[in-house]
Amino acid sequence: MLDQIDEEAKALETTTKKGFKAWMPKRVVFTPDAMNEQYGQQIYERALSLNLNVELLKNNRITGLRGETERETYKIAKNTLAVVNAPKGAFNLRPIPPSADWQFHLAEGCPAHCQYCYLAGSLQGPPAIRVFANLPAILENTVKFERLNQITSFEASCYTDPLSLEHITGGLAETIRYFGQRPNSHLRFVTKFDDVEQLLHLPHNGRTRFRCSLNADFVAKRLEGGTPNVAARIQALRKMAMPQLRGGGGYPVGVVLAPIMPIAGWEEAYTELFNQIEQNLDFDYDLTFELITHRFTPGSKEILMGWYPNTSLDMDEAARTTKRNKFGGIKYVYSKEQMQLMKKFFEYQIGSRFPTAKILYWT
Numbered sequence: 001m002l003d004q005i006d007e008e009a010k011a012l013e014t015t016t017k018k019g020f021k022a023w024m025p026k027r028v029v030f031t032p033d034a035m036n037e038q039y040g041q042q043i044y045e046r047a048l049s050l051n052l053n054v055e056l057l058k059n060n061r062i063t064g065l066r067g068e069t070e071r072e073t074y075k076i077a078k079n080t081l082a083v084v085n086a087p088k089g090a091f092n093l094r095p096i097p098p099s100a101d102w103q104f105h106l107a108e109g110c111p112a113h114c115q116y117c118y119l120a121g122s123l124q125g126p127p128a129i130r131v132f133a134n135l136p137a138i139l140e141n142t143v144k145f146e147r148l149n150q151i152t153s154f155e156a157s158c159y160t161d162p163l164s165l166e167h168i169t170g171g172l173a174e175t176i177r178y179f180g181q182r183p184n185s186h187l188r189f190v191t192k193f194d195d196v197e198q199l200l201h202l203p204h205n206g207r208t209r210f211r212c213s214l215n216a217d218f219v220a221k222r223l224e225g226g227t228p229n230v231a232a233r234i235q236a237l238r239k240m241a242m243p244q245l246r247g248g249g250g251y252p253v254g255v256v257l258a259p260i261m262p263i264a265g266w267e268e269a270y271t272e273l274f275n276q277i278e279q280n281l282d283f284d285y286d287l288t289f290e291l292i293t294h295r296f297t298p299g300s301k302e303i304l305m306g307w308y309p310n311t312s313l314d315m316d317e318a319a320r321t322t323k324r325n326k327f328g329g330i331k332y333v334y335s336k337e338q339m340q341l342m343k344k345f346f347e348y349q350i351g352s353r354f355p356t357a358k359i360l361y362w363t
């Protein structure tokens with residue numbers, strides 16, 4: 001079992017040493033509704049120019065996503081990009097504390113293969129990647145949720161990693177431009193991807209916070225398949241944060257450390273990560289941190305075990321404490337003592353290395 005994981009980790013390392021290859025789905029399907037949208041047609045043109053295998057569907061139902069086993073369904077779905085219209089319910093935005101006031105969605109699903117994926121259990125059905133073609137309506141709808149006389153924040157990465165799809169869709173750039181013209185609204189998104197060149201010169205007007213999802217190298221190599229390595233992500237963070245006068249994007253930035261895990265030697269591993277971040281932010285920046293420890297639910301564990309039967313991810317209930325959410329559901333978290341130890345460590349590292357940075361939350 002471990003051999004297979006090591007082989008996967010080696011393959012990932014080889015890919016990242018050669019440079020990360022952007023995701024190219026094996027199948028891209030367009031619903032008739034999506035093709036009625038200008039943005040849907042734009043994605044269609046891009047998909048053709050990338051020589052992707054494009055299908056125009058006769059109706060708005062996506063089929064052909066299931067295989068004979070869970071694992072097969074996973075493989076088929078993760079290789080499928082469906083361009084569809086967001087349903088009506090997507091226009092009724094939900095709050096997303098503590099990250100932002102509201103969440104909205106450019107897409108659902110993600111091409112990466114993180115073995116702890118937080119989407120497990122959040123989205124129904126096979127994990128295909130669905131991009132919403134009615135983007136202009138989705139963006140305009142956010143106006144209705146603006147608060148009077150104060151900045152309202154909108155989170156765009158609850159159900160996807162928007163940068164992972166940008167080379168095919170261009171929708172993130174469109175969204176950043178849109179929020180650049182909105183004085184009272186701020187956009188936030190988080191990514192594990194590194195292809196930020198296309199975002200550097202956008203007129204964001206300081207209203208988009210780019211957040212980079214980072215972890216100790218050991219965790220990223222073993223558990224975050226299909227993503228650029230940590231060093232490449234930190235380079236992306238550096239480019240986005242660097243002032244425009246120096247050729248960077250001049251964005252407010254953030255680091256999302258997630259999921260934090262007390263693996264053997266965790267203090268050294270995370271100290272090394274902080275060393276790398278610090279070395280690469282050698283200029284004035286506007287930086288926040290979000291600190292999220294690993295947790296799982298009975299439902300997410302079951303789904304993840306179906307997707308990644310050989311995972312080395314520690315989901316031993318006996319080693320955790322339970323917490324209940326407001327609907328009575330259980331989640332498994334680290335013990336109070338372990339949490340306090342880690343919190344102290346992270347707060348100290350951040351406070352001593354990045355005195356102007358703000359820690360938004362620890363959970």
Ligand code: SF4
Nearest residue numbers: 110112113114117118
């Ligand atoms: S990048 Fe995020 S959404 Fe994508 S597989 Fe990893 S955890 Fe899941």
